Amino acid sequence: xxxxxxxxxxxxxxxxxxxxxxxxxxxxxxxxxxxxxxxxxxxxxxxxxxxxxxxxxxxxxxxxxxxxxxxxxxxxxxxxxxxxxxxxxxxxxxxxxxxxxxxxxxxxxxxxxxxxxxxxxxxxxxxxxxxxxxxxxxxxxxxxxxxxxxxxxxxxxxxxxxxxxxxxxxxxxxxxxxxxxxxxxxxxxxxxxxxxxxxxxxxxxxxxxxxxxxxxxxxxxxxxxxxxxxxxxxxxxxxxxxxxxxxxxxxxxxxxxxxxxxxxxxxxxxxxxxxxxxxxxxxxxxxxxxxxxxxxxxxxxxxxxxxxx
Amino acid sequence: xxxxxxxxxxxxxxxxxxxxxxxxxxxxxxxxxxxxxxxxxxxxxxxxxxxxxxxxxxxxxxxxxxxxxxxxxxxxxxxxxxxxxxxxxxxxxxxxxxxxxxxxxxxxxxxxxxxxxxxxxxxxxxxxxxxxxxxxxxxxxxxxxxxxxxxxxxx
Numbered sequence: 001x002x003x004x005x006x007x008x009x010x011x012x013x014x015x016x017x018x019x020x021x022x023x024x025x026x027x028x029x030x031x032x033x034x035x036x037x038x039x040x041x042x043x044x045x046x047x048x049x050x051x052x053x054x055x056x057x058x059x060x061x062x063x064x065x066x067x068x069x070x071x072x073x074x075x076x077x078x079x080x081x082x083x084x085x086x087x088x089x090x091x092x093x094x095x096x097x098x099x100x101x102x103x104x105x106x107x108x109x110x111x112x113x114x115x116x117x118x119x120x121x122x123x124x125x126x127x128x129x130x131x132x133x134x135x136x137x138x139x140x141x142x143x144x145x146x147x148x149x150x151x152x153x154x155x156x157x158x159x160x161x162x163x164x165x166x167x168x169x170x171x172x173x174x175x176x177x178x179x180x181x182x183x184x185x186x187x188x189x190x191x192x193x194x195x196x197x198x199x200x201x202x203x204x205x206x207x208x209x210x211x212x213x214x215x216x217x218x219x220x221x222x223x224x225x226x227x228x229x230x231x232x233x234x235x236x237x238x239x240x241x242x243x244x245x246x247x248x249x250x251x252x253x254x255x256x257x258x259x260x261x262x263x264x265x266x267x268x269x270x271x272x273x274x275x276x277x278x279x280x281x282x283x284x285x286x287x288x289x290x291x292x293x294x295x296x297x298x299x300x301x302x303x304x305x306x307x308x309x
Numbered sequence: 310x311x312x313x314x315x316x317x318x319x320x321x322x323x324x325x326x327x328x329x330x331x332x333x334x335x336x337x338x339x340x341x342x343x344x345x346x347x348x349x350x351x352x353x354x355x356x357x358x359x360x361x362x363x364x365x366x367x368x369x370x371x372x373x374x375x376x377x378x379x380x381x382x383x384x385x386x387x388x389x390x391x392x393x394x395x396x397x398x399x400x401x402x403x404x405x406x407x408x409x410x411x412x413x414x415x416x417x418x419x420x421x422x423x424x425x426x427x428x429x430x431x432x433x434x435x436x437x438x439x440x441x442x443x444x445x446x447x448x449x450x451x452x453x454x455x456x457x458x459x460x461x462x463x464x
Contacts, residue, residue, distance in 0.1 A: 010331055017335055021342030025349055027396075047371040047386065111381075297375055299382040 046295035053095060053103050053290055058301050060087060061105065061286055065303045073147060073305045074256060074280035077114060081107040084286060101292035108300065113283040115146065116261040119254050120275040123153055126165075126246035126253065128265040129275065133247040138261050142172070142238030147256035148231060150214040152182065152249050154190045154207060154221070159183040159248035169232045169239040176235040182249060184208065192219045192226060196234040202226070211251075256280060350395045351423050357394035358418040358427040361444070364390065365401060366416055366429050369449055369456060373433040376451040384451040387461055392445040397422030399444040403437055403458045418444075 061084070068075035068083050088105040095103040118137060120126065128135040150167075159165040161183050168179035178196040185191040188208050194201040204219055204226030206212050213220045216231040232239065237258070253275075266277035283304040290297040368388050375384045393399065402417040404410055409417055409428065414437045418427045431437065438455040442448070446461035 010334070013331065013335055014338065017338045017342065021338070021346065024342070024346040044367075044371070047368075047375060050375060294387045296385040297383070299375075299377075299379060 046292050049098070049101065049292070050290040050295055050297045053091070054288055054297075054299065054301070057091060057103075057105050057286070057288055058303075060091075061284070061301055061303045065281075065284055065305070069305065072117075072254075072256070072280070074115060074117070074282055075284075076117070077107070077109060077112070077279045077281050080281050080284060081109070099292070101290065103291075104287075104289040105301075106287050107281075108285045108287050111285040111300065112281050114260055114279045115256055115258055115282050117147070117254060117256045117278050117280045118261070118266055118275055119270070119278065120252050121270065122274050123151070123250055123252045124274065125250055126150075126243055128243075128246075129267055129273075130265070134244050135242070135246070135265060137241040137243065137255065137265070138257060138259070139240075139265070141259055141261055142240055143261070144237030144239070144258035145169075145216070145231060145241065145255060146258050147254065148214070148216045149255075150251055150253040152212045152214070152251035154212055155209050156250035157182065157184045157190055157208070157248065159245060161185075163245060163248065165243075165245045165248040168242050168244065169235050170242070171235050171237070171239045174236065178232050178235045180214070180229065180231075190221075192229075194229055194233070198234060201230075201233060202228050351425055354395040354397065354420045354423050354425040355427065357391065358399060358420060358425060359429070361390045361394070361399075362401070362416050362418045362427050362429045364388070365447065365449075366431055369403075369416075369431055369433060369437075372449045372451055372456055373435045376435045376456065378435045380453045382451065383453055384449075386449045388447050388449060390444060390447060394420050394444070395423070400441055401444060401447060401458060402441045403431070403439065403456070405437060405439055 064083055064087055065075060065080065068079050084105055084107045088103075091103050091105060095101050125133070127133055157165070159182055164181045164183035166179045166181040168177060170177040176197055178194065181191075181193045181195075183191055185205060189205045190208050190212065192202075192204045192206065192212070192214075204224075206219070206221030206224055206226070210222035214229070216229070217227065218229050219226045241255075241257075260279065261277060263277045266275050267273045268277060270276050270278070283302060286301045286303065288299050288301050365388065368386060372384050372386050376382050397420045399418055399420040402409075402419070404415055404417050405413045407413055409415060410430070411428075412430055414431045414433065416429045416431055418429075419425070433456060435451060436455040438457040440457035440459070442458040442460045448459040448461040450457055450459055
């Protein structure tokens with residue numbers, strides 16, 4: 001009777017010890033199972049979403065840049081900034097519909113590369129803001145012309161052979177120069193000539209009615225196109241661009257330079273008058289911000305005109 | 310009446326032997342179980358640290374992708390991991406030391422209660438900075454120059 005009780009006690013003690021050991025091991029294994037089951041989905045989702053929104057914004061902003069630029073290569077900074085703001089609001093709404101996250105895009109005017117565009121919107125004599133007929137487009141800031149469009153009213157040309165209207169570029173370092181001369185050639189022609197310091201280059205006759213369009217490579221009349229103009233042939237940039245006898249012709253123009261010019265010769269906005277100066281964006285940098293409960297991400301998106309160096 | 314088979318054996322001796330044998334058996338069980346638990350604890354610590362480390366390496370790679378070595382970019386990714394492994398707190402060290410890494414940079418995870426240390430290679434195009442975080446909530450930060458770890462507090 002006594003032996004049976006002792007045996008039972010031993011079995012009980014042994015069972016307790018084994019139970020404690022099992023509980024200890026179960027605790028340890030439980031920790032392993034818990035770790036294995038904690039899949040890091042949150043971090044993966046956040047980074048994937050951030051990448052997706054960044055790529056979407058990059059593509060959309062490129063299209064927005066091209067669209068705002070319209071027919072020109074470069075959009076104006078105010079137009080690009082306001083369109084980017086509107087786009088950002090739409091993107092934020094889309095992102096918020098996907099979940100609790102914040103996405104924002106804004107034009108960074110400090111890091112974006114800008115150029116100057118000089119515009120005379122209305123057809124009139126080609127004078128500066130002060131009304132000077134002889135003036136320099138980029139005083140004290142040698143530059144390079146990247147866009148050029150001058151529309152001259154041929155019927156309003158009063159320039160003569162002895163007193164022509166001309167646009168001249170000159171590199172003050174090398175002394176090289178190039179000019180485009182325009183004068184009336186009676187009875188019914190308007191003559192365009194180009195020459196540089198090496199000698200005459202091209203001569204072209206258009207009629208005396210309609211509009212002549214001068215760009216970087218040609219002059220086009222109502223029925224004739226004169227190729228081979230090649231603005232600033234033989235003159236390495238940067239150079240100064242001057243206008244002589246702007247009172248002898250009438251027209252509108254748009255010139256984009258590779259540098260930012262001072263506004264002394266121009267009005268600072270289209271509403272003030274012609275000619276005016278506006279900053280255009282060569283390479284836009286947009287601040288992109290993505291934020292959710294796990295990830296805070298800020299970067300810059302670079303967008304530039306096609307073919308821009 | 311004591312029989313011939315019980316000669317030389319008293320009740321006291323019988324009890325003493327019973328107690329002694331019982332003690333030996335229980336001690337053996339406890340020691341054996343303790344050893345097993347300790348081994349399992351180290352084993353589980355190693356496995357847990359490796360699991361956590363591999364996740365952190367993946368998350369660092371994600372930050373690396375977002376960072377793109379761009380000085381204008383900042384990233385802060387909060388990651389949540391177990392506060393401890395097998396009941397012990399642990400530390401995560403992002404190291405660039407050749408003494409710790411066979412191919413720097415690497416991630417060194419060390420549990421406080423054990424001697425378990427796990428080292429994992431980190432593949433990153435973005436520079437990394439030596440940094441340490443306590444296990445649990447770990448924040449992976451790219452500040453425009455390098456990726457580093459910060460302790461993010463309790464999850």
